[in-house]
Amino acid sequence: MESYLSSVIKQFRYYKSLSDKTIEALSFEELQKELMRDSNSVSIIVKHLVGNMRSRWTNFLTEDGEKSWRDRDSEFEDTFTSKDELVENWNNGWACLFNAIEASTVEDLERIVYIRNQGHTVTEAINRQLAHYSYHVGQIVFLGKLIKGEHWDSLSIPKGASKSYNRKKFNKEKGKRHFTDDL
Numbered sequence: 001m002e003s004y005l006s007s008v009i010k011q012f013r014y015y016k017s018l019s020d021k022t023i024e025a026l027s028f029e030e031l032q033k034e035l036m037r038d039s040n041s042v043s044i045i046v047k048h049l050v051g052n053m054r055s056r057w058t059n060f061l062t063e064d065g066e067k068s069w070r071d072r073d074s075e076f077e078d079t080f081t082s083k084d085e086l087v088e089n090w091n092n093g094w095a096c097l098f099n100a101i102e103a104s105t106v107e108d109l110e111r112i113v114y115i116r117n118q119g120h121t122v123t124e125a126i127n128r129q130l131a132h133y134s135y136h137v138g139q140i141v142f143l144g145k146l147i148k149g150e151h152w153d154s155l156s157i158p159k160g161a162s163k164s165y166n167r168k169k170f171n172k173e174k175g176k177r178h179f180t181d182d183l
Helices: 002-025 042-057 072-076 083-102 106-110 122-151 162-170
Strands: 112-115 118-121
Touching: 002 042, 002 083, 002 106, 002 122, 042 072, 042 083, 042 122, 106 122, 112 122, 118 122
Parallel strands: none
Antiparallel strands: 112 118
């Protein structure tokens, strides 16, 4: 279970990095772009994730993950006034998450925490949030790719480069390592 905590932290850092690179590649206007009526812009997805992170990870082990002060509906209204403000909020949300997980111990993993009065082991709660955040990170990256079009720089293995990528991987000795170690 020691490896679970270090692995999940690396996974969260990986998904944050994908979003960070996408946010960096987009202008503030592009971050606010809604591709169709009633769709979410990158800015709105960021605001939603920040609200979720602050709610879920503040006093993670001792309070329900859905805080009374959270206004989820307002997370879907784009109120950021600058890219700097968006990035600052984004980083604060992630800091809340990392502070909570990095303070967790193996002994905590079987403790029960609540989200809307529904009990989860700490492991289940972490997995729930990892899945939720990776879902939205995929949306952020996809929107970035759509917005940038031919000017998009791939954040994974580019089309047509799988053989070259695999060749590099298989030229290394077998060994236990996290897939993000080489990124």
